[in-house]
Amino acid sequence: MSRSTKSAASSKIDIRGVAARARVSIATVSRTINHVPTVDPALAKRVWKAVKELNYFPNTQARALVSGRSRLFGLIVSEITNPFFPELIQQFEAIAVQHGYEILLGSTSYDAAKTEQCVRRMLERKVDGVAVMTFGIEELLLNRFEEGDIPTVFIDLGPSTPHSRTISVDYQQGITEAIQHLAALGHRDIAFLSGPLRMHSAQARSDAFARAMQQAGLVTRPEWMLEGTHTLDGGRDAMQRMLKTRRWPTAIVCSNDVTAIGVQHALFDARLRVPEDFSLVGFDDIHLAEYTIPPLTTVRMASEDLAHAAIGTLLEMLGTAEAAAGTPVPTHLIVRQTTGSPRTNATAARATGRKSPVKH
Amino acid sequence: MSRSTKSAASSKIDIRGVAARARVSIATVSRTINHVPTVDPALAKRVWKAVKELNYFPNTQARALVSGRSRLFGLIVSEITNPFFPELIQQFEAIAVQHGYEILLGSTSYDAAKTEQCVRRMLERKVDGVAVMTFGIEELLLNRFEEGDIPTVFIDLGPSTPHSRTISVDYQQGITEAIQHLAALGHRDIAFLSGPLRMHSAQARSDAFARAMQQAGLVTRPEWMLEGTHTLDGGRDAMQRMLKTRRWPTAIVCSNDVTAIGVQHALFDARLRVPEDFSLVGFDDIHLAEYTIPPLTTVRMASEDLAHAAIGTLLEMLGTAEAAAGTPVPTHLIVRQTTGSPRTNATAARATGRKSPVKH
DNA sequence: GACGGTGCAGAAAACGTTTACGGAGAAGCC
DNA sequence: GGCTTCTCCGTAAACGTTTTCTGCACCGTC
Numbered sequence: 001m002s003r004s005t006k007s008a009a010s011s012k013i014d015i016r017g018v019a020a021r022a023r024v025s026i027a028t029v030s031r032t033i034n035h036v037p038t039v040d041p042a043l044a045k046r047v048w049k050a051v052k053e054l055n056y057f058p059n060t061q062a063r064a065l066v067s068g069r070s071r072l073f074g075l076i077v078s079e080i081t082n083p084f085f086p087e088l089i090q091q092f093e094a095i096a097v098q099h100g101y102e103i104l105l106g107s108t109s110y111d112a113a114k115t116e117q118c119v120r121r122m123l124e125r126k127v128d129g130v131a132v133m134t135f136g137i138e139e140l141l142l143n144r145f146e147e148g149d150i151p152t153v154f155i156d157l158g159p160s161t162p163h164s165r166t167i168s169v170d171y172q173q174g175i176t177e178a179i180q181h182l183a184a185l186g187h188r189d190i191a192f193l194s195g196p197l198r199m200h201s202a203q204a205r206s207d208a209f210a211r212a213m214q215q216a217g218l219v220t221r222p223e224w225m226l227e228g229t230h231t232l233d234g235g236r237d238a239m240q241r242m243l244k245t246r247r248w249p250t251a252i253v254c255s256n257d258v259t260a261i262g263v264q265h266a267l268f269d270a271r272l273r274v275p276e277d278f279s280l281v282g283f284d285d286i287h288l289a290e291y292t293i294p295p296l297t298t299v300r301m302a303s304e305d306l307a308h309a310a311i312g313t314l315l316e317m318l319g320t321a322e323a324a325a326g327t328p329v330p331t332h333l334i335v336r337q338t339t340g341s342p343r344t345n346a347t348a349a350r351a352t353g354r355k356s357p358v359k360h
Numbered sequence: 361m362s363r364s365t366k367s368a369a370s371s372k373i374d375i376r377g378v379a380a381r382a383r384v385s386i387a388t389v390s391r392t393i394n395h396v397p398t399v400d401p402a403l404a405k406r407v408w409k410a411v412k413e414l415n416y417f418p419n420t421q422a423r424a425l426v427s428g429r430s431r432l433f434g435l436i437v438s439e440i441t442n443p444f445f446p447e448l449i450q451q452f453e454a455i456a457v458q459h460g461y462e463i464l465l466g467s468t469s470y471d472a473a474k475t476e477q478c479v480r481r482m483l484e485r486k487v488d489g490v491a492v493m494t495f496g497i498e499e500l501l502l503n504r505f506e507e508g509d510i511p512t513v514f515i516d517l518g519p520s521t522p523h524s525r526t527i528s529v530d531y532q533q534g535i536t537e538a539i540q541h542l543a544a545l546g547h548r549d550i551a552f553l554s555g556p557l558r559m560h561s562a563q564a565r566s567d568a569f570a571r572a573m574q575q576a577g578l579v580t581r582p583e584w585m586l587e588g589t590h591t592l593d594g595g596r597d598a599m600q601r602m603l604k605t606r607r608w609p610t611a612i613v614c615s616n617d618v619t620a621i622g623v624q625h626a627l628f629d630a631r632l633r634v635p636e637d638f639s640l641v642g643f644d645d646i647h648l649a650e651y652t653i654p655p656l657t658t659v660r661m662a663s664e665d666l667a668h669a670a671i672g673t674l675l676e677m678l679g680t681a682e683a684a685a686g687t688p689v690p691t692h693l694i695v696r697q698t699t700g701s702p703r704t705n706a707t708a709a710r711a712t713g714r715k716s717p718v719k720h
Numbered sequence: 721g722a723c724g725g726t727g728c729a730g731a732a733a734a735c736g737t738t739t740a741c742g743g744a745g746a747a748g749c750c
Numbered sequence: 751g752g753c754t755t756c757t758c759c760g761t762a763a764a765c766g767t768t769t770t771c772t773g774c775a776c777c778g779t780c
Contacts, residue, residue, distance in 0.1 A: 014736055027760060028758090030738060031739095040758070057484055059736050059737065061485075063736080065425055065737070065738095065765050068738095068765080081647065083443055087441055102485075124417055125420050125462075126420070232651050265651045268653045288621075291622065384730085386768095387729070388730075391728095391768095391769095400728070422735090422765070422766035422767035424767090425765090426734070427767080428768095
């Protein structure tokens with residue numbers, strides 16, 4: 001209220017206004033605010049004073065138009081309502097801001113038209129680079145972004161071209177830990193509930209599961225390798241289907257945490273108990289995993305690591321940063337309360353729905 | 361791959377290129393793609409043909425620079441990791457896109473510096489309007505956005521000025537339903553766990569609770585009016601504090617769903633059961649509410665309605681749409697499984713931690 | 721047949737920056 | 751002291767659009 005003393009007619013403050021007030025040219029103003037070192041300290045001081053007094057800030061559009069850089073990173077994810085992605089977005093944004101970039105968000109919702117629109121928006125707004133964590137977008141990106149010469153990083157496992165890189169994740173480590181943990185508890189019949197297998201990261205988790213089972217000397221039964229959708233509903237539906245079959249596993253490993261929560265719900269509805277009747281392992285370790293009832297044992301993949309690697313790679317491709325070591329993002333098991341020893345006769349639970357005391 | 365036949369050197373297609381190929385002036389190209397009706401159909405056809413062939417799309421920045429409209433709406437929320445907001449964001453974006461706008465997202469994380477930065481970003485990118493659902497931002501917005509002449513809509517209960525409007529929500533309806541539901545089940549001792557009271561919407565929910573209690577002839581005890589943070593951790597912590605006090609309520613109404621999930625977790629940790637030992641009501645009806653164990657009784661406030669009203673108001677302020685009826689966004693109770701009759705002696709549960717059969 | 725009106729395309733001026741370029745002055749060298 | 755070299759500022763040309771304004775052609779009217 002008392003602040004806008006002389007900047008009352010301030011709706012139109014541009015670089016010219018600042019130049020006039022500081023009694024320098026607009027070029028000097030530009031150089032000053034862009035921290036070009038060759039400007040005389042005395043003039044710079046006058047410029048900053050004028051900037052402050054007039055409450056000036058540069059017009060991003062004009063700046064982008066002439067410099068060719070928008071200082072914008074695109075981030076394309078599958079679905080913003082899956083809690084893992086907001087956590088990733090938050091990290092991604094925080095790190096981007098540290099490097100002077102902002103983010104333009106796009107979610108595909110697993111829909112071809114929306115995906116197409118996403119890519120188009122990114123091109124129209126002239127993003128300087130784009131990070132992708134979804135599927136079904138590869139050919140679009142390669143056709144269009146390469147033409148536009150836009151660096152692309154896939155999280156994870158995308159095509160590798162001169163314009164695109166991949167952040168790899170060490171799925172094997174965490175999933176092997178999970179299988180070993182279950183095996184140590186006495187489980188032998190373990191099912192895997194994957195995400196949509198068209199999605200590279202879902203396929204990779206599925207493969208890691210199969211390998212870990214083999215290493216542990218356990219057999220994977222095909223009917224216990226289910227394809228889900230990485231959603232709450234998908235987890236619930238898949239579990240309900242499995243409950244209709246004759247033979248049940250004693251443990252279920254899920255490709256992400258929301259799928260596991262969906263499974264928990266299906267079991268609750270069927271009056272089955274976790275971990276007494278079924279042990280359950282998730283993947284991602286979203287913040288919510290700590291708050292499910294009971295708290296979810298899960299494989300942690302730090303969204304911060306992902307975001308860090310993605311932006312580092314992007315900056316490197318833009319020539320702004322040195323090549324960072326391309327070590328895969330690590331994963332590891334977090335044991336909470338959805339895993340326990342299997343019942344000696346698992347199918348007994350089916351009819352009774354009895355409770356056993358909550359472990360602690 | 362086969363598509364880019366002659367657009368190989370296509371990285372630099374601008375309006376001039378299209379004009380040359382269609383043998384018209386750039387003004388005609390501009391008019392055509394902006395659907396100005398005074399262009400000759402024959403020429404328009406040639407232009408569209410050239411656009412297709414060259415895979416042309418306009419440069420958003422140049423367009424915004426000269427036209428003064430960025431076709432961008434800002435959306436400022438508290439915290440993207442609270443699942444309610446992604447749902448809102450998704451709806452908001454979908455509706456914005458329908459009207460030819462995109463959204464620029466900002467989250468304040470309840471932090472003054474981040475809030476300041478948010479506002480600045482919105483101004484720099486020259487958003488055409490901004491919708492706000494957080495707190496502590498009002499004076500910033502009024503000082504800065506009014507200068508920039510940017511329409512602002514608060515969801516809900518913000519200051520009312522020539523430049524800003526408010527989307528109101530009928531909190532009373534849903535919360536009254538909740539209290540009546542609990543009273544009918546036999547509850548008299550009902551606590552309220554609010555969000556941060558600096559936030560208007562949190563304060564409004566708290567007020568609605570007090571009024572509903574009074575209408576139902578129940579007394580609200582001050583020590584049962586707790587202030588939370590609208591987060592998982594906040595809900596858990598508040599409940600843990602309450603469990604240390606001497607006298608417990610039999611039911612708890614929470615100001616949002618994640619708070620309720622936090623409460624559920626605290627009760628689980630303390631070996632107390634929902635709804636046997638405590639009935640629990642949330643607010644928002646996020647998708648996840650259906651998946652908690654047991655599924656959460658909650659007051660539904662449709663994020664779609666909020667988004668719809670916010671964008672409608674924004675368009676109206678921009679003169680693009682007619683004044684829509686300003687009816688408050690409705691709320692209503694969704695009964696699931698976290699509410700039931702209170703035990704005759706609630707404190708009995710404290711020591712035993714016994715189970716009773718799950719209701720259905 | 722001259723004249724005013726109308727319809728529609730093109731020329732050119734913005735929009736607010738960055739940056740290549742030229743030039744003025746100071747400083748260094750012989 | 752004159753020459754070159756170096757600093758650092760200002761002028762002006764971009765960047766890719768939209769939009770105003772001008773002008774041409776065509777039409778109907780008297």
